[in-house]
Amino acid sequence: MATVELRFSPLPEHVRTARLVAAAVARRAGVDESVLDELRLAVGEACSRAVGLHQHGGLGGAVRVALTDQEKRFVIEVGDGAGTLSELAASSEDESADGSDDTLGLAVITGLVEDVEVGRDEAGGLIRMSWPVQPA
Amino acid sequence: MATVELRFSPLPEHVRTARLVAAAVARRAGVDESVLDELRLAVGEACSRAVGLHQHGGLGGAVRVALTDQEKRFVIEVGDGAGTLSELAASSEDESADGSDDTLGLAVITGLVEDVEVGRDEAGGLIRMSWPVQPA
Amino acid sequence: MDLSLSTETVGDRTVVKVGGEIDVYTAPKLREQLVELVNDGSYHLVVDMEGVDFLDSTGLGVLVGGLKRVRAHEGSLRLVCTQERILKIFRITGLTKVFPIHSSVADAVSATD
Amino acid sequence: MDLSLSTETVGDRTVVKVGGEIDVYTAPKLREQLVELVNDGSYHLVVDMEGVDFLDSTGLGVLVGGLKRVRAHEGSLRLVCTQERILKIFRITGLTKVFPIHSSVADAVSATD
Ligand SMILES: Nc1ncnc2c1ncn2[C@@H]1O[C@H](COP(=O)(O)OP(=O)(O)O)[C@@H](O)[C@H]1O
Ligand SMILES: Nc1ncnc2c1ncn2[C@@H]1O[C@H](COP(=O)(O)OP(=O)(O)O)[C@@H](O)[C@H]1O
Numbered sequence: 001m002a003t004v005e006l007r008f009s010p011l012p013e014h015v016r017t018a019r020l021v022a023a024a025v026a027r028r029a030g031v032d033e034s035v036l037d038e039l040r041l042a043v044g045e046a047c048s049r050a051v052g053l054h055q056h057g058g059l060g061g062a063v064r065v066a067l068t069d070q071e072k073r074f075v076i077e078v079g080d081g082a083g084t085l086s087e088l089a090a091s092s093e094d095e096s097a098d099g100s101d102d103t104l105g106l107a108v109i110t111g112l113v114e115d116v117e118v119g120r121d122e123a124g125g126l127i128r129m130s131w132p133v134q135p136a
Numbered sequence: 137m138a139t140v141e142l143r144f145s146p147l148p149e150h151v152r153t154a155r156l157v158a159a160a161v162a163r164r165a166g167v168d169e170s171v172l173d174e175l176r177l178a179v180g181e182a183c184s185r186a187v188g189l190h191q192h193g194g195l196g197g198a199v200r201v202a203l204t205d206q207e208k209r210f211v212i213e214v215g216d217g218a219g220t221l222s223e224l225a226a227s228s229e230d231e232s233a234d235g236s237d238d239t240l241g242l243a244v245i246t247g248l249v250e251d252v253e254v255g256r257d258e259a260g261g262l263i264r265m266s267w268p269v270q271p272a
Numbered sequence: 273m274d275l276s277l278s279t280e281t282v283g284d285r286t287v288v289k290v291g292g293e294i295d296v297y298t299a300p301k302l303r304e305q306l307v308e309l310v311n312d313g314s315y316h317l318v319v320d321m322e323g324v325d326f327l328d329s330t331g332l333g334v335l336v337g338g339l340k341r342v343r344a345h346e347g348s349l350r351l352v353c354t355q356e357r358i359l360k361i362f363r364i365t366g367l368t369k370v371f372p373i374h375s376s377v378a379d380a381v382s383a384t385d
Numbered sequence: 386m387d388l389s390l391s392t393e394t395v396g397d398r399t400v401v402k403v404g405g406e407i408d409v410y411t412a413p414k415l416r417e418q419l420v421e422l423v424n425d426g427s428y429h430l431v432v433d434m435e436g437v438d439f440l441d442s443t444g445l446g447v448l449v450g451g452l453k454r455v456r457a458h459e460g461s462l463r464l465v466c467t468q469e470r471i472l473k474i475f476r477i478t479g480l481t482k483v484f485p486i487h488s489s490v491a492d493a494v495s496a497t498d
Contacts, residue, residue: 041361107365112364
């Protein structure tokens with residue numbers, strides 16, 4: 001099981017909560033102070049993307065953030081419940097949006113996080129990221 | 137569905153995370169600043185109690201905190217997965233513990249929170265508390 | 273922390289001073305502000321990011337949107353930013369090539385290239 | 386924030402100054418400190434709570450445990466606390482009747498009742 005799991009209804013305001021929780025749990029797990037800012041940003045991006053997918057698709061459900069403290073890595077998984085929509089959105093250019101947020105979001109995540117996988121599970125898209133943990 | 141739901145493995149350190157999240161989401165939902173301290177304490181007590189039950193019972197599983205923003209009330213539910221253990225613990229006096237924490241914890245919760253119900257669901261004990269929300 | 277916004281006119285430029293967090297929650301306020309300025313005929317904008325604590329891709333998107341809007345009127349959108357943390361986000365998204373970034377408001381309002 | 390602890394001897398009293406959060410996570414450290422003092426023969430304790438930001442029932446339990454320990458040696462455990470927020474927690478649990486609570490360390494170390 002994840003050490004800590006957060007689920008929230010797809011609203012922008014809860015993305016802040018997700019950032020807050022991820023950073024607090026990561027710090028406590030021993031993730032280096034110097035990468036906490038990046039971690040906070042990356043989690044925010046993954047959650048914003050998930051919220052955007054739910055909102056564009058007019059979907060209810062929840063965004064899931066799983067925080068797992070492994071021996072040597074701190075793993076964060078952000079899953080949306082947007083089903084196949086999450087694939088469409090990742091590939092299509094949304095011309096109506098200012099500056100195509102989704103592409104920018106992924107660029108930020110992949111630019112910041114060394115270990116990142118953009119994949120999927122049963123519910124929809126799943127972004128998996130990890131950071132090293134300092135031995136306590 | 138709850139607006140925000142947190143699940144965590146039954147370890148004392150995560151109780152802090154639960155306090156942090158509950159206070160942040162409650163504030164954002166419009167719970168008055170003046171009661172946020174009490175809310176934080178009450179959530180902490182409910183979570184500490186749940187963690188204690190899991191630990192005494194040698195149980196795995198997770199403690200659940202559901203935060204629901206209703207029209208006029210902000211509702212917090214803290215559920216343990218301790219099954220029938222949660223009843224035993226509530227009634228028995230644990231003589232080995234310093235000052236019988238469990239009784240003190242419930243005293244704090246019921247002393248602080250006007251609207252509180254101590255009950256149960258399928259998984260175990262469930263403490264339900266609510267606070268008024270200021271119209272935005 | 274929430275977003276704070278204030279505007280000031282310096283010659284033909286409008287300086288938008290931004291403070292706090294520009295994220296998925298607050299970015300709409302910044303977007304509104306930029307749209308309003310352009311609608312009111314301010315086409316030469318300087319966005320002062322020195323007070324920004326947090327910036328995500330939604331914020332970047334709003335800035336890119338602002339740039340598109342002023343360009344439609346032959347305008348400009350310049351940024352003021354010296355915070356390494358924030359500059360990094362522009363760099364990894366390739367946006368340092370899209371926005372002129374200055375190290376002070378004085379620099380930005382007098383720039384002409 | 387974490388718990389901070391420091392001790393000081395004033396005459397026959399030992400003053401334990403506590404800062405930060407006393408909760409389910411940090412209370413074990415306070416318990417250890419109190420147990421150690423009693424084991425070392427300090428039976429007249431003053432716990433200065435003025436620097437405490439957060440106190441929960443686990444913390445109360447540890448203080449009650451400390452009181453039991455010093456009483457087993459005819460000792461005393463006095464608290465220093467003027468923070469209304471913290472006092473309220475002692476009040477609603479009925480512990481204001483159990484602990485002598487003083488408004489300054491000077492008061493507490495000179496109290497004899
Ligand atoms: N990163 C965060 N995660 C969760 N809650 C937060 C975060 N940042 C701020 N908050 C909480 O949200 C409250 C309101 O923040 P703010 O952005 O000022 O709200 P508003 O949009 O209502 O003006 C703050 O007082 C704070 O407790
Ligand atoms: N209420 C809280 N909820 C979640 N995380 C918290 C809370 N308070 C502090 N933290 C985080 O935990 C980190 C470590 O806190 P601290 O108690 O000082 O840890 P330690 O026990 O490792 O010394 C803090 O830097 C902070 O980010």
